[in-house]
Amino acid sequence: MTDQAPQSVPPSSQQPPSVGWLESQSVPAIRVRHLWHRFGRLDVLRDVSFEVGHGEIFGFIGPNGAGKTTTIRIMATLLEPLSGRVEVDGFDVSVDPEAVRRIIGYMPDHAGVYERVTVREYLEFFADAYKVAPEGNYSVVDAVMELTDLTKLNDKLVATMSKGMKQRLQLARTLLHDPKVLVLDEPASDLDPRARIEIRDLLVELRSMGKTIFLSSHILTELADVCTSVAILERGRLVVAGPINDIARRLEEAAAQRQAQQPRPQVQVPQPFPQQAPAPQATGTMASPGAQTAVMYGPPEQQPAPGMTTAVLPGNYRQQEIEPAPQTVSVPRRRLKVRAFDTEEKVQAALTGVPNVYGVMHVAHGLYLVTYAGDDQTVASIVKTLVAAGVAVAGVEPERNELERIFLEVTKGEVQ
Amino acid sequence: MAAQATPSQQMPSARAPKTGRIARMWREPNAIWMREMRQSSRLGRTPWILFGLSLTISLLMCSIGGIAAGDNTSPASLGGALFQTFFSIAAFVVMIVGPTVAANSIASEREGRTWEAVLLTGLHPKDIARGKFIAAYTSIAMHIVVLAPVGALPFLFGGVTATEVVVAFAFLFVFAALAVAFGLAVSSLMSSLRGAIVLTLILAICLGPLLYAVFGFWGSFGIHKLWSDVPEGFPVWLPLAYTRAPLGLEYLLLLVATPLLLILVPAWFLYEVTVANLTGETDDRSTGLKRWFFVSTPLVAIACALPGVVALDDKDRVAWSVAGETVFAAYAGFCALLFAFDPAGPTRRVLVHWRRAGAGVFRRFFGPGLAKTASLVVVLGFLALLGIMAIDAAALYLQPTPPPSTTLGYYSLYTPSRTDRLTQIFVFGAYCAPYFVFTMGLVTYFRSRGQSPWIARLVTSAVLFLASAAPWVVAAIGGVVTSTHDDTWLVVGAPSPFYAYVMVSRLDHGPGDDTPIVPVGLAMALLWGFIGLLLLAFAARRSARTVREQSLQWARTDAALQAEDDARAAASVPSSGAPS
Numbered sequence: 001m002t003d004q005a006p007q008s009v010p011p012s013s014q015q016p017p018s019v020g021w022l023e024s025q026s027v028p029a030i031r032v033r034h035l036w037h038r039f040g041r042l043d044v045l046r047d048v049s050f051e052v053g054h055g056e057i058f059g060f061i062g063p064n065g066a067g068k069t070t071t072i073r074i075m076a077t078l079l080e081p082l083s084g085r086v087e088v089d090g091f092d093v094s095v096d097p098e099a100v101r102r103i104i105g106y107m108p109d110h111a112g113v114y115e116r117v118t119v120r121e122y123l124e125f126f127a128d129a130y131k132v133a134p135e136g137n138y139s140v141v142d143a144v145m146e147l148t149d150l151t152k153l154n155d156k157l158v159a160t161m162s163k164g165m166k167q168r169l170q171l172a173r174t175l176l177h178d179p180k181v182l183v184l185d186e187p188a189s190d191l192d193p194r195a196r197i198e199i200r201d202l203l204v205e206l207r208s209m210g211k212t213i214f215l216s217s218h219i220l221t222e223l224a225d226v227c228t229s230v231a232i233l234e235r236g237r238l239v240v241a242g243p244i245n246d247i248a249r250r251l252e253e254a255a256a257q258r259q260a261q262q263p264r265p266q267v268q269v270p271q272p273f274p275q276q277a278p279a280p281q282a283t284g285t286m287a288s289p290g291a292q293t294a295v296m297y298g299p300p301e302q303q304p305a306p307g308m309t310t311a312v313l314p315g316n317y318r319q320q321e322i323e324p325a326p327q328t329v330s331v332p333r334r335r336l337k338v339r340a341f342d343t344e345e346k347v348q349a350a351l352t353g354v355p356n357v358y359g360v361m362h363v364a365h366g367l368y369l370v371t372y373a374g375d376d377q378t379v380a381s382i383v384k385t386l387v388a389a390g391v392a393v394a395g396v397e398p399e400r401n402e403l404e405r406i407f408l409e410v411t412k413g414e415v416q
Numbered sequence: 417m418a419a420q421a422t423p424s425q426q427m428p429s430a431r432a433p434k435t436g437r438i439a440r441m442w443r444e445p446n447a448i449w450m451r452e453m454r455q456s457s458r459l460g461r462t463p464w465i466l467f468g469l470s471l472t473i474s475l476l477m478c479s480i481g482g483i484a485a486g487d488n489t490s491p492a493s494l495g496g497a498l499f500q501t502f503f504s505i506a507a508f509v510v511m512i513v514g515p516t517v518a519a520n521s522i523a524s525e526r527e528g529r530t531w532e533a534v535l536l537t538g539l540h541p542k543d544i545a546r547g548k549f550i551a552a553y554t555s556i557a558m559h560i561v562v563l564a565p566v567g568a569l570p571f572l573f574g575g576v577t578a579t580e581v582v583v584a585f586a587f588l589f590v591f592a593a594l595a596v597a598f599g600l601a602v603s604s605l606m607s608s609l610r611g612a613i614v615l616t617l618i619l620a621i622c623l624g625p626l627l628y629a630v631f632g633f634w635g636s637f638g639i640h641k642l643w644s645d646v647p648e649g650f651p652v653w654l655p656l657a658y659t660r661a662p663l664g665l666e667y668l669l670l671l672v673a674t675p676l677l678l679i680l681v682p683a684w685f686l687y688e689v690t691v692a693n694l695t696g697e698t699d700d701r702s703t704g705l706k707r708w709f710f711v712s713t714p715l716v717a718i719a720c721a722l723p724g725v726v727a728l729d730d731k732d733r734v735a736w737s738v739a740g741e742t743v744f745a746a747y748a749g750f751c752a753l754l755f756a757f758d759p760a761g762p763t764r765r766v767l768v769h770w771r772r773a774g775a776g777v778f779r780r781f782f783g784p785g786l787a788k789t790a791s792l793v794v795v796l797g798f799l800a801l802l803g804i805m806a807i808d809a810a811a812l813y814l815q816p817t818p819p820p821s822t823t824l825g826y827y828s829l830y831t832p833s834r835t836d837r838l839t840q841i842f843v844f845g846a847y848c849a850p851y852f853v854f855t856m857g858l859v860t861y862f863r864s865r866g867q868s869p870w871i872a873r874l875v876t877s878a879v880l881f882l883a884s885a886a887p888w889v890v891a892a893i894g895g896v897v898t899s900t901h902d903d904t905w906l907v908v909g910a911p912s913p914f915y916a917y918v919m920v921s922r923l924d925h926g927p928g929d930d931t932p933i934v935p936v937g938l939a940m941a942l943l944w945g946f947i948g949l950l951l952l953a954f955a956a957r958r959s960a961r962t963v964r965e966q967s968l969q970w971a972r973t974d975a976a977l978q979a980e981d982d983a984r985a986a987a988s989v990p991s992s993g994a995p996s
Contacts, residue, residue, distance in 0.1 A: 033977055078532055080698045080763075083973055094698065095768045101538045112529035116458040117451065125454075128447035129537035135443050157458075173533065 027090040029054045029181050029212035030075065035084035037070055043236055044070050048084070050231045050241040052214055054180075057207050059223035060216040061407060062233035068216045069109060071233070072185050075214070076106040088181055105174030109185040109216075113166050115159035119150055122158055123172060130177040140176060148172040148202065164195025171202065181212045188222055200226055224403035232410055239410045247406050252375075333358060335399035336370040336379060341392040344368075350389035357382060369399060447539070448547025449554075452521070456555065469509070470562045477502060477566055481573075495575030496650075502567050503584050503652040504628070506560070510592045511624035513559060515616040518552035518599025522694070523612035541694035545600065545687065552596045560588055576656070583655035590679055595620070597686035604693035641728075642666065666726060677719050681712045698763040702784040706792060709751055710782070717800035720744040724808035730815065730837050737808035737841045738920055744804055745848045745913075748797040752856040753876065757869040758789040761963035764970055785963075787956040790860040794952065797856070798849050805845030809838050832924055840923045843934055847916035850945025855880060857951030864955035864962070887912040903931040910940040 030052035037045040045067045052058040062068045073079040075086055077097035085092060091099040114122055123141045127133040132140050145151045148168050153161070158169065167187065174182060187203075188196045196219075203213055203226055217223050223230065224244070231241035240247050340347055344362045351357050351370065356378050359371040372378050379396065386393050398405075456462060480501055484494045522544075525531040534544065564585065571581045599616050606612035632651030640648035645660040647653065654675070661667050688704040695701045720740035727733040762770070762784045770780060781788055812834070832840070858879060862872035891908040898905070903922075909915045915937050922933040 033980070034973075076532075076536065078535070080696075083969065085973070085977060095765050097696070097765070098538055101536050104536075106532070106536055108529070108532055110529065111533060114451065114455060114528075114530060116455040121451070121454050125447055125451040126533070126537060128444070128450070129534065129539050131538075170533075177537075 027087065028052055029056070029089055030058070030214060031085075031087040032071065032075070033085045033087075035071065035074065035086060036082045037067070037074065037079070038082050039070075045074075045081070045084075046236045048233065048236070048238045050238060052212060052229070054212055055207065055210055056228045057203060057213045057215060057226050059227035059230040059403070060214060060233065061218075061220065061223065061230055061403075062216075063411070064218075065235075066233040067236040068233055069185055072106075072183055072214070072216060076104060076108075076183055077101055078106075102177065103179055104181045104183050105177070105179035106183045107170050107174050107185065107187055109189065111170055113158050113169060116157070118155050118157055119145070119153045119161070119169060120155065122169060123150075123176065126173045127176050132177050140178075144172045144175050147175065147205075149198075162195075164191050164198070167191060167195065167199065168202075171199070175206075179211070181214065182206065183214045185216050186218070187215065188217060188219060196222060220404045220407055227403070230403065230406075232407060234411045240406070244403055244406065251406060251409055333371050333373045334405075336372060336382065337395075337397050337399050338368045338370055338382075338386070339366055339394040339396075340368060340386065341366055341394060342390075346389070347386070347391055350386050350391050351382065354382060354385050366394070446543065446547040446550060448534070448544055449550045452547070452551035453554065456551070462555075466558060466562045469559060470566065473502070473505060473563060474566050476505070477569055481569075491573045492575035495570045495573030496647075497575075498573060499570035499576045499581070499584070500650050500652050502563075502570060503588065503655075504632075506563055506567065506588055507591060507628065507652075508624060509559065509563075510556065510588060511595050511627075512617070512620050514552070514556045514592050514595030515599030515602065515620045516613055517555050518548070518596040519603045519606075519612040519616035520609065521548045521552055521600065522603040523606045523609045526607045527609045541691045544694055545604070545690045548603075549596060549600055549687075549690075552600065553593060556592045556596055557589065560585070560592060577659060579659055580655045583658050584652060587654060594679065594683055594686070597683055597690070601686045601689045601693070604690045639670075642670075642726075669722060669726070674719060674722070677715055681716060684708050684712070692757070697759075698765050700762070700766050700769075700783055702758050702789060703779075703782045705754070706782045706789060709755075709793065710796065713748075713751075713796045713800050714803075716747055717744055717803050718807075720747075721804040721807040724804075724841075725811040730812060730834065733808065733812050733815075734837050734840050734920075734924075737804070737812075738844050738917075740808065741801065741804050741841075741844055741848055744801060745852060748793075748801070748852045749855050749880075751793055751797065752852070752859050753873045755789045755793055756859045756863045756872045756876075758786050758863070759784050760864065760959040761785050761966065786860060786864055786959045790856055790952055790955065794853055794856045794948075797852050801845055801849040801852065805841055809841045812837055812841065836923050839934075840920045843919045843923065843938065844916050847913070847919065847937055847941040850941040850948065851913050851916075852948075854944040854948035854951070857948035857955070860955040861951040861958075864958040866962075884912045884914060888914070903933060906933060907931060907936045910936045911944075915940070 028051040032051070033049050035045050035048040036043065048067070048071060060068050060071070070079065074081050075088065075093060077093050077100050080094060085094070087093070088100045089103050091103065093100045114125070117125070120141065123144060124133065124138055127138055127141050142151075145154065148171055150165075150168060150172055153165065158166065161169065171184075171187070174184075184203075188199050191199065200222060203215070207213055207226075215223065215227065227244065229241070229243045230247070232239045240250075242250075338347070344360075347362075347368055348360050351360055356374045357370060357372045361369040361371070363369055370382060372382060383393060383396055477498055480498060481494060484497060489497075522531075525534065567585060568581060570576050571578050598620075602616045602619065603612045606615065628651060632653070633649065636646070636650055636653040637648055639646050639653055639657055639661075643657065643661040646657045650656070654671075657671055661671060685705075685708055688708045691704055692701040720743050721737070722740070724733050724737035724740055727736045762780075766784060769775075770783070773779075775783075781792075855876070859872055859876040862875050863869065867875070887909040891905045894908060895905040906918055909918065919934050919937045
């Protein structure tokens with residue numbers, strides 16, 4: 001499927017005067033501009049602006065009460081904004097809700113289903129309602145059931161289905177009219193791991209068919225795997241929006257600028273292991289559940305962003321500080337999980353003197369945390385060095401995925 | 417995951433060709449209806465409920481028949497009694513069960529969180545309302561059909577004809593439609609299923625017996641007076657009247673025009689209310705209801721004037737005229753509170769759609785806008801009240817003057833003259849009309865101050881209640897304190913709308929003391945009218961300001977966004993023009 005699918009063409013009678021069909025191909029799939037909304041005296045959205053390009057999987061992230069669902073409901077034409085404008089494929093949701101409803105497939109958070117109908121009857125009803133099954137020709141239902149792997153549940157009563165299957169049925173319902181844009185509010189909430197994986201795979205598949213997917217979720221790892229861009233909302237304000245890599249790069253640049261304005265960090269002299277660190281709350285960072293201790297790098301006043309400075313390690317640990325190579329620009333430090341089947345001494349030795357590498361910590365058998373400053377090039381050079389030193393590297397991954405890192409860095413944990 | 421089949425590859429692209437409406441309905445029945453029927457068919461308790469109901473009513477009918485047979489009652493009388501019993505019970509079943517079944521429909525979708533999915537399919541609220549109506553009506557119609565064999569029993573005994581039984585069943589189906597429409601209208605307003613059912617049940621239990629008493633028992637006495645063949649005191653008289661009343665103008669007016677009016681006006685109203693409640697707040701929710709008001713008001717006014725025209729003597733004419741004006745005043749007051757939902761002006765969406773559709777003045781006038789709506793309701797309501805007054809007064813005036821009465825009146829020796837009778841009709845209307853203007857002005861004023869519709873209605877109702885009751889409390893206390901036994905303190909009640917009845921009564925009983933009951937009442941009516949007009953003027957000004965501010969805000973937003981677009985376009989020109 002492509003964006004040029006004929007049934008996505010708005011009927012001429014419904015076209016907005018300012019945006020023609022050809023022109024609409026050049027406009028973003030979703031465009032939110034200076035959006036404000038208020039419930040009573042509470043501003044739930046404050047000047048929110050972002051754009052979603054065609055064919056993207058866009059993650060919409062924020063704590064509870066941040067205004068995600070309000071934004072989504074406005075986008076889905078179910079709520080009128082106080083001010084600002086939201087356009088879906090060039091159609092203003094406030095002015096042309098009918099046209100927008102033809103373009104989007106919206107799956108609300110915790111939506112209900114009709115229980116006393118079969119899967120097929122459920123989808124046939126919506127096919128009739130969308131008027132995509134003229135004179136009882138339900139081939140579209142067959143196609144959607146095949147796409148969402150529901151064919152084998154054809155005659156199953158909806159009431160007897162699992163939560164995951166109901167969620168899948170909802171997704172099938174949103175696909176019946178072949179929408180260009182899918183707006184999914186917490187699609188994987190309350191689902192078991194298998195159902196989550198299946199939904200995620202389905203989203204990837206839908207993206208490959210040319211759909212634009214707007215996805216809100218609390219589960220950052222889930223978004224990190226599929227999203228091309230994200231927007232983070234906190235207390236009704238947009239904190240950051242854009243492709244994940246761009247945001248990460250910008251944050252690094254900003255952090256680097258902050259550090260450049262501060263006194264150059266003192267490089268610590270290696271100390272005997274283990275080093276007992278202050279409690280996590282003393283540094284203003286969050287600790288993982290079950291954490292016993294935390295390790296700080298450098299003096300507190302030189303800490304990089306939260307989430308990057310405090311390592312919370314389980315059980316016994318040891319850390320070796322390494323004298324870094326001279327640097328000209330300060331950059332935030334990160335951690336890399338390295339799985340290597342070699343002795344600790346060999347790994348330490350291999351990384352000693354490697355530029356931008358600040359320390360190696362043995363976490364568990366065959367698992368090391370390498371503290372470094374830099375980008376993927378640095379990671380590549382670490383791996384290269386280890387391999388060159390004859391260390392058997394089984395795998396490398398960031399200690400925290402990029403999205404989690406961004407989220408922790410840009411939000412303050414405030415709710416409204 | 418499944419194969420890469422896309423809906424679009426297999427999706428038939430075009431909609432069904434537009435042929436006849438009925439053929440299309442047959443080919444593509446209402447989706448909501450079909451789905452509800454499928455769901456109902458899987459509800460195990462439905463057949464048991466139907467079986468229990470028919471069994472209970474059969475046993476009841478048999479019991480009545482058995483008791484009556486023991487008293488040596490003639491079969492014809494027994495048939496008549498069974499006819500009255502069966503259709504009275506059936507009417508109650510329909511009046512209680514119908515709204516309850518319908519109340520379940522929309523509220524359950526909202527509570528079950530399936531409503532938004534339905535809305536987003538693009539189904540028009542009218543289609544949703546129709547689908548829900550047909551589904552609930554099918555359910556209640558099944559109850560009636562199950563009862564049909566029991567309902568045919570009276571015909572076997574005699575006393576009623578087959579036509580009368582068939583007409584009674586036809587009316588039962590019509591009442592069922594109204595009951596379902598009522599339940600649906602309540603359901604469309606509520607978001608909680610329990611709330612919808614409880615409210616519907618309370619209203620149905622209060623209104624059902626009231627309507628049964630007014631149109632059943634009370635109506636039978638009036639009809640018997642007119643047509644002696646129609647039995648007196650039997651509530652189910654309407655089916656009998658169709659076969660027993662002589663054909664003529666009165667037959668057409670009372671048995672054709674009035675029932676049609678009493679069915680169609682509420683049915684249309686309930687339909688429009690349901691559709692308006694299902695329509696988004698920023699859409700045009702006003703046009704349907706304003707059209708209904710525009711068409712219904714003259715018809716309701718004629719219906720209210722009619723009893724005064726066909727009454728048999730002058731006294732009855734005045735009584736029926738006052739009753740008609742009272743009913744119309746209640747209707748107008750209800751409409752004044754109803755239209756408090758209208759926003760200050762049309763939303764941006766409505767304006768854009770009007771512009772695209774090239775909407776004319778007429779369409780725009782019937783669209784959203786508090787000031788326009790208030791002016792329509794006030795003018796039409798005021799004119800209709802004057803119309804009722806004029807029709808009844810003309811009917812009275814054109815009657816031959818009765819001979820001087822020789823009998824003594826029940827309360828006094830005074831017999832009002834023709835002029836007194838005409839004055840009675842006039843003063844009652846002269847009080848009602850300005851008071852209606854005041855009511856409309858008050859609710860419009862509160863609404864224009866940004867109050868929500870329900871708050872505006874509540875505050876207005878409270879003020880009206882105070883204005884109605886407080887003067888009488890003061891009058892009563894004043895009378896007791898001063899120990900006066902004449903009508904002096906009655907004039908204190910002039911601000912209350914019930915004072916209109918005092919004026920009519922004063923004219924009925926002739927001049928008593930010198931208390932200027934009627935002049936004070938008329939002066940107070942003028943004052944109410946003046947206050948009402950002032951409030952309307954304030955409301956119109958405020959609404960206009962709100963609309964202006966809204967337009968300005970939209971213009972500012974448009975300009976800001978346009979400037980942003982222009983800046984963006986300007987920034988992108990060099991880059992797009994640069995060699996790659």
